[in-house]
Amino acid sequence: MKIFITGQYITKFGELWDRGLNELLIEAMDGAITSAGLEPKDIEAIFVANKAAGNFEDQHHLNAIASQHFSHYPPAVRVEAACASGSLAVVAAEQALAAGTYKTVLVVGVEKMTDVSSEMATHILSGATDVHLEAGSTFPALYALLAQQHMAEYGTTREQLSAVAVKNHLHALENPEAQFHKKFTLDQVSQSLLVADPLRILDCSPISDGAAAVVLTSHPSSGSPQILGWGQGQDSIDLANRASLTTLQATKTAAKHAFARAKLTPTDIQVAEVHDCFTIAEIFAIEDLGFVPKGSGGAATLDNRTTTSGNVMINPSGGLKACGHPVGATGVKQVAYLAKLLKQGQYQVGLTHNVGGSGATAVVHILKG
């Protein structure tokens, strides 16, 4: 069965002090339906991605909040897999379409993170680790360990990490919905506030509010981007039990299944939205997805091989790093942003890569225009 993305919408990402959770959710749903040229009554079911509205906003049962926006109350469900919630909501929607249960469905991801203190947000996000084995570990600390290991094993440098941030902040200048619109130099990133050695504040994606939505349909839809394949991988949630600390095995597994389903290889991909929650995470991603040889991700980035001048454009939206990272929205935003680019015609084949936690869950989608 062919599944098409006929509509997509991304709200402004940022510290949106004047916007509430439900408001962002509704803006994204309405925007995607309008983008698809549909009426609300055409939506047969809703798949909501959200990590932690129960913690950030005391609001559980978000599927009901989404459904009641429609006078026909379509069936709705929430999907969660930490920061990979968005892409797994897309997968859940695909399964329901492939089962023939529905023909046209809505996927919406949302997170409202700025109504709690930074300390509380850090605590909530840390719930995506193993809270027993990694008690007290923040995500910057875990990714710092991965960065240290990658630097020791492959000679990845401080400057190469900074190159990821510089590139993604440059890309975000072209994305009006991005959280940040500010150029940085390599030195500015390298000398920014230390968070967890070697990661500095400008290596980290921000705390963000935002929502994104896509309309998926199994009706024939010429001219709409098509989902060619998806894959999901899992690994140990805690770093201590991983086979390697310089590869995310979950990403490799997800990519293997997605490429097999799409009958494509990494060299076919022209553009990718990858999960750069930290600069080091983008280096892992482009290596583990097969775009560059293992260990060469930092050099490839510093050599401008992952931007307009390279073979594969990485994170044209600005990525999590500069576009922002409202965690439940991110996986949906990646698919929505890529669908928009494919509709515009500059690229024909693209990929999205969404990671949960420090790499226990990873999901890859491959789309063609």
Add this chain to the structure above:
Amino acid sequence: MKIFITGQYITKFGELWDRGLNELLIEAMDGAITSAGLEPKDIEAIFVANKAAGNFEDQHHLNAIASQHFSHYPPAVRVEAACASGSLAVVAAEQALAAGTYKTVLVVGVEKMTDVSSEMATHILSGATDVHLEAGSTFPALYALLAQQHMAEYGTTREQLSAVAVKNHLHALENPEAQFHKKFTLDQVSQSLLVADPLRILDCSPISDGAAAVVLTSHPSSGSPQILGWGQGQDSIDLANRASLTTLQATKTAAKHAFARAKLTPTDIQVAEVHDCFTIAEIFAIEDLGFVPKGSGGAATLDNRTTTSGNVMINPSGGLKACGHPVGATGVKQVAYLAKLLKQGQYQVGLTHNVGGSGATAVVHILKG
């Protein structure tokens, strides 16, 4: 496509001070796999139902916790819809089987609720209401409003409410895993501590720890219970915007779709596990599911027409009221318990009914032995 339940397992429900979240999750998964006569490697994917481990236990990303119990790290996802999480995880699994993505999958529901204070548990559970429009409302308060309205409109009595509790506590005596094994009289229920008029402490389901799991397969499996149909209904999350306060429209919608898919009617159902989070909720359920005429649920219960001597056996497990209500586990436990009864051969056709919040989400499954 035919979908069979080849294995099921329910842990002890109760205040399990010596059992942790992960431990309960693993006991249920292992138990269901053993019950199905399978090996762990046979599980192709896992669907985890949980309402609020991120609040009760600070643990998000529960799909990864489930997956890492298996050396082959099967893909896993968490599904949430407040107290209807369990049944919607079963639906998500059915969709993936019907899509042909997997042939054999595991559904596991779990909740560990007793590591926080009762006040905190009440607060967390209230997150399944509309936190803006119903700010401060606890679930007993919302169901008390529904009970008042039902009493005013149909003459439902205090004694009839008590009859639900007396019956379900009697049924629980036959269920070793039930949280409570204690007989009550009508007077004991009617004179128990007032919580929210007219609901008393013995009208309410308890705070519980527990887990349940089922193995679903699309492989032919003669002798295993089969899922004949399912349905999902939604309604406004807040009571103020409902068309009626004496009917759960979501239950009626879910039942309509489930009966249509199963090509059956309410008179075909011999046994049902329904969502009796409060005694009044069982009265609503048996009316809205079509087992008894609207308004007569209380009388039917007091007349012993919903137990062994009646046409339809309601809540043989003891229901949420006496078996216990670990919220994320409940919907899976209903399916698991019914599957066990159907395997034993006493009944041939049964139904499960799972509700989220005060009725914004409802899910019905129909099974045959």
